[in-house]
Amino acid sequence: MSVVGIDFGAQSTKIGVARNKGIDIITNEVSNRQTPSLVGFSARSRHIGEAAKTQETSNLKNTIGSLKRLIGRSFDDPDVQIEQKFNTPAIIDVNGQAGVEVNYLGKKEKFTATQLVAMYLTKIKDTASKELKLPVSDVTISVPAWFTDVQRRAMIDAGEIAGLNVLRLVNDTTATALGYGITKMDLPGPEEKPRRVVFVDIGASDYTATVVEFRKGELNVKSTAYDRHFGxxxxxxxxxxxxxxxxxxxxxxxxxxxxxxxxxxxxxxxxxxxxxxxxxxxxxxxxxxxxxxxxxxxxxxxxxxxxxxxxxDRVTVPLEQALAEAKLTVDDIDYIEMVGGCTRVPAIKEAVSKFFGKNLSFTLNQDEAIARGCAFCCATLSPVFRVRDFAIHDIVNYPIDFTWEQSPDIPDEDTSLTVFSRGNVMPSTKILTFYRKQPFDLEARYSKPEALPGKVNPWIGRFSVKGVKADANDDFMICKLKARLNLHGILNVESGYYVEDMEVEEPIPEEGDKKDGDAMDTDKPEEPKTRKVKKQVRKGDLPIASGTGGLDEATKAALQERENAMYMEDKLVAETDEKKNELEASIYELRDKIDGVYAEFASEEEKEKLRAKLMATEDWLYEEGEDTTKSVYVAKMDDIRFIAGPIIQRYKEKIEAEREAVRKAEEEAAARKRAELEAKKNAEAEAKKAEEEAKKGAEGDAEMKDAPAEGEAQGEAEKQ
Known part of the structure; x- marks a missing residue:
């Protein structure tokens, strides 16, 4: 199972993977560590990433960028019109969404931004799979902190169309903060003053400043401010x-x-x-x-x-906003970490450093910090990898209100409530309580539309609560709804149920523990005292029908099928081009070798036949064979192999025979060498043995000469 983090940028995308006990940034098909965020179209196929960049200038009207900034937007959004300055294809309205019309496979085709992002993610998935040699499914994807609910839903939809399981959409600077904190071993403990770091991220198209507090094993995002048109x-x-x-x-x-x-x-x-x-x-x-x-x-x-x-002149504005929302001053900040390619601009570095009155930190890789953080985030959510526990507490960036129709039975009922305030911790769950006698609807919307990017519709979703009715006494049903802002920053009313007030008995807690000396002698233990209390007891579920800004399942399935068909078409075109190139290379190779290494293995008749075939195939290749099917190229290759095969086989046989002869010669030489070594070893052993025997013989002779002298000396002694 793979763990992949995707830093989906406006200009380029980086892919981080967890492997080798760390995070690697993988390279694409041309060995670059970042892939251009472009999708192009031609009369034969799509061109995505590096291929789109290569033909961008020659195919401007069919090459689309700014994918991240178009997804989840309507055509009449002022931000979309700004993107037109950076995009050559005219942005148009496609089913209510921003999209483009391009020439694809010889005809005009319209694609929404969600489809374009799905195409691009398919390419990123393919790049990661080839590098890891594993199928890729589970991923985390970075998004700007200013993305709204509809934009986040569109990213999830695009991931699903591309066949990806998006474990989490993580805010750019939150991913950076995770990559920074999870590797730090010197963070303060729970009782100590937290380490406060401002992450300044300025990329190709936007600028985000985030204040984060770190303690051992956790990070808390305190505030985020941004300039969406600064990059x-x-x-x-x-x-x-x-x-x-x-x-x-x-x-x-x-x-x-x-x-x-x-x-x-x-x-x-x-x-x-x-x-x-x-x-x-x-x-x-x-x-x-x-x-x-x-x-x-x-x-x-x-x-x-x-x-x-x-x-x-706008450089310090997000910094001021971030500090104000976090209720901190520049003196409270310990470090300022700079990430994003645009933070290399000297004027920007000087302005930020002057604002804080501190030196800036560049301990993170400015281009790859987000991708590494995304990969860490994916690893923490994956059951396969063991990662140091590190809690992420992100925040809500736009306050969310719920509104509903007033109950006819409760004339003074409030009809709106801010359920998630700006700065609330995310993910978060809130329980909403309603007293109703009949089914009812409620809507969720952003309470401050002026704070949203561009002209995004503040409406988030409509939720219809079914199965509500009065009880036997014509009293209200007490309805509980669970509203959740999940890991992705997406709002849903996940479930509903109803409760009843019932009397239940519960034990009365004793005022204090009794001491052994106070214990009374009794024949049986004292029964615990209880009291009756009213509690709300869950009695059943309430079905909820949701209408939100995401794609419905049928539409999503149709788009996924279309994406798979286009992917297979691209694959067939790539394989066809490969076979065409193989045919062309074979023609030049054989033409060179037939008068070279193959010359002695072919008769003049065979050479002339092969030359004629090569010339005819080359003429065909550059005329009617310029654009044909894969099977035709394979058939042409087979025709050449039919003539050249026997010649090549003879050459290979000779080469194999020469190799065999060399191998045998080497084996014989090795055998001779072994025999010589063995003979030398035996001769040395024999010489050593003879030397030892001669030495033993010499010692025996010496003993024989010494023995009579000793006897004679003993005889003389006896006589005396």
Whole structure:
């Protein structure tokens, strides 16, 4: 079972996986650690990720970005219209949602943003599966903290269409905080002052500041503030607008009228911005940008800062809001962790550092911190991995009200209630109590629509409570509803039930424990004292019908089937291209080898036949064979193999024979060497044995010579 965390970004996506007792960021098919968040379409197939980026400039009108910022939005949302500046395909209304119309498989097709995100997640799932060599299902996906209920539901729907089981949608900065805290061994204990860290995350399109308190084994999000239109792409756009004016005046070309020229300039501006993060100035040069005109420019860092001055003036606003909501001052903050690619901009670092009056921390990988945190989060929710216990207490970012119709039997009844306030801990469950004699409905909506992103509908859902009726005495039924804001930040009324007030007996707690000396002698133990109390006892369930902003099951199943069909079509196209490339490579290889290594294994007749076949196949390949089916390429390959097969077989047989001869020669040489070593060993053993025997013989002779002398000396002694 795999554990995968996905940092789904507006510009690119990173994939974190739990393995090797840690978190790895995996690479895609071209060995990059991040995959462009793009989906493209052509007359033959879809192009997703790196493939979409490769053909983006040549296929602008059919390549879509800003996927994260379009999902869950309606077409008339002002934020969607802003995205049009960063997207070449015209954004249109598709079944009430933001979507696009593209040319796909030779005809016009419309896709919603949810479908586009599902396509992209399918690619991410495929990338992770190939790297892990395991099927991927369970994932966590990062989303901005400002995502609303409908946007979060749309992300879950997109994940399900892609065949993923989304264990949790985790806020970007919460994932970063988890990745920061779970590896820290020096966090304060429960009774100590918490460590307070501000996470400043500025990516390609938005800016989030979050205040988090850490204690050993837990993190508590205290506040989150954001600027949804502050990111690296705004710097790129400012540079591009400057170049558009400069090129019009200097080179007499207007890149605003040419989509490809504009796109190439944006790409060059992005590179310049990155260079100027480390250098005081940067050059830019683009060949044949438009009307065969080469352009060049030079920009200094202070010039760029002047261009984006209105943007830089907003740097401290989210920081002030986050501290105010957390009821903290800059002196209460211990560390400021910077993540996101745009936090490399010197002017931003300087402004944040000046605001806090402290040095900034860059202990986390600025590009990969969210993906690592998502993978940690997925691992904590997975039964397969053992992870250090670490509790995550996130917060509600938008207050939620419930409203209902007034009961005719209760004329002074309130008809609305703020159930989840901003700053409440999430996930959270609240029990709502109603007194009713008939079924009733209630609605959930955001209580402050002006705080929502863009022009999102504040309506969240409608919930109909069934099975409600008066009792035998025509009294109210006491209805209890369980409202839950779950791990994803999505609201549901999960269950309903009714209760009755009943008298039950419960033991009376004794005032204190008796001492042994006070114990009375009795024949039997004293019976516990009880009292009658009124309690609400659950008597049965109440069915609830829910209407929310998510897709219904039938629609979701149809979209999933469509996605699977498109995926198989892409796979077939990829396999067809592979066979075409294999055929082309074989033609060039055989043409080279027939006069080279294969020359001695083929007769002149066979060579001429193979050359003719190769030439005919090559002509066909570049004419009517340019775009055909996989089976045709396979058949053409088989035709070539039928002629070349015997030649290749003879070559292989000779090579095998030579290898066999070499192997035998090596074996014989090894055998000779072993025999020589054995003979040498035996000779040494014999020599050693002969030496030992000669030594023993010499010692025996010495003993024989010494023995008579001793006898004679003894005889002389006896005579005396």
């Amino acid at each position: 690296g792409r705004d710097f790129d756009l400012a540079l591009t607008e400057r170049f558009a004016d400069e090129f019009k005046e200097k080179f007499k070309i207007d890149i605003r009228t040419n989509g490809k020229a504009w796109s190439r300039t944006v790409a060059a501006a992005e590179k310049m911005k990155k260079v100027m993060s480390a250098n005081p100035q940067a050059p830019m040069s683009i060949e044949s940008l438009m009307e065969d005109t080469d352009v060049r420019a030079m920009v200094k860092r202070d010039e760029l800062e002047d261009m984006v001055r209105p943007l830089l």
